[in-house]
Amino acid sequence: MNFEPTEDQKERYLKRLLSGEGVICVGMTESEAGSAVTDLQTTATPDGAGYRINGTKVFTTHAQYADVMLVYVRFGPGVGGIGSVLVERNAPGVKQGRPSRFLNGEEWVQTYFDNTCVPPENVVLKEGGFKKQIAGFNVERIGNTARSLAFGRHAYETARQWAMQVMGGMGYTEETLVEYCSRKTRGWMIAGGSIEILKNRIAEGVFGRQFSQRPPKA
Numbered sequence: 650m651n652f653e654p655t656e657d658q659k660e661r662y663l664k665r666l667l668s669g670e671g672v673i674c675v676g677m678t679e680s681e682a683g684s685a686v687t688d689l690q691t692t693a694t695p696d697g698a699g700y701r702i703n704g705t706k707v708f709t710t711h712a713q714y715a716d717v718m719l720v721y722v723r724f725g726p727g728v729g730g731i732g733s734v735l736v737e738r739n740a741p742g743v744k745q746g747r748p749s750r751f752l753n754g755e756e757w758v759q760t761y762f763d764n765t766c767v768p769p770e771n772v773v774l775k776e777g778g779f780k781k782q783i784a785g786f787n788v789e790r791i792g793n794t795a796r797s798l799a800f801g802r803h804a805y806e807t808a809r810q811w812a813m814q815v816m817g818g819m820g821y822t823e824e825t826l827v828e829y830c831s832r833k834t835r836g837w838m839i840a841g842g843s844i845e846i847l848k849n850r851i852a853e854g855v856f857g858r859q860f861s862q863r864p865p866k867a
């Protein structure tokens with residue numbers, strides 16, 4: 650993610666995480682701040698050189714296994730008041746509820762912060778850091794899209810192979826709508842611009858340049 654860890658944070662956390670020895674989780678969502686994440690209410694109140702964290706996070710994947718949590722907090726009001734801190738899971742004032750599972754099998758647990766002390770060196774982004782932090786999710790969003798496409802494709806191909814010629818001879822006669830749909834659809838893949846040419850048109854829009862209408866020469 651596109652955060653700005655200090656050299657000290659990299660040394661203390663990143664090494665362990667990248668080597669697979671440690672687990673981190675992201676505590677962003679709250680019961681009243683899901684899609685509207687900027688409504689989050691977990692506060693970071695100045696206390697000496699550091700901060701005291703108070704609030705509750707839900708849906709945090711793998712929170713019960715994490716050594717450290719990246720917690721979205723509010724240093725002040727509004728979107729501009731949001732930043733983030735690293736909280737050790739076993740720090741005083743951190744409590745967790747009963748683990749639960751998402752449909753995909755991954756586990757999550759509700760986490761409570763009750764006056765949890767965070768030293769200044771565990772602040773990742775201070776107030777004003779929200780936009781930068783949320784942009785880190787673009788990586789996850791692209792990954793989720795690619796994974797969904799791949800899984801969907803696999804499910805579709807498996808189903809398709811299982812069901813060939815599922816209608817037998819009947820599917821090849823004019824007695825069913827299926828053969829009609831197949832014939833008509835095949836034509837619409839060419840009429841009005843073949844799918845290859847239409848893909849070129851989309852690419853022209855994306856890349857802002859023109860592609861030849863002629864097929865490449867052998």
Ligand SMILES: Cc1cc2nc3c(=O)[nH]c(=O)nc-3n(C[C@H](O)[C@H](O)[C@H](O)COP(=O)(O)OP(=O)(O)OC[C@H]3O[C@@H](n4cnc5c(N)ncnc54)[C@H](O)[C@@H]3O)c2cc1C
Pocket residue numbers: 674675676677678679680682683684685707708709710711751753755
């Ligand atoms: C598998 C999984 C893993 C997760 N892991 C984490 C994690 O590690 N850390 C973490 O912090 N959170 C995690 N989450 C929580 C996730 O970020 C939230 O579930 C998500 O942001 C949606 O919030 P919500 O569930 O409160 O739904 P809500 O915000 O209550 O939305 C409910 C429905 O309303 C729709 N909706 C809401 N607002 C609008 C709108 N303005 N226009 C149109 N539709 C709208 C939404 O699309 C949704 O379908 C995870 C969730 C899942 C499913």
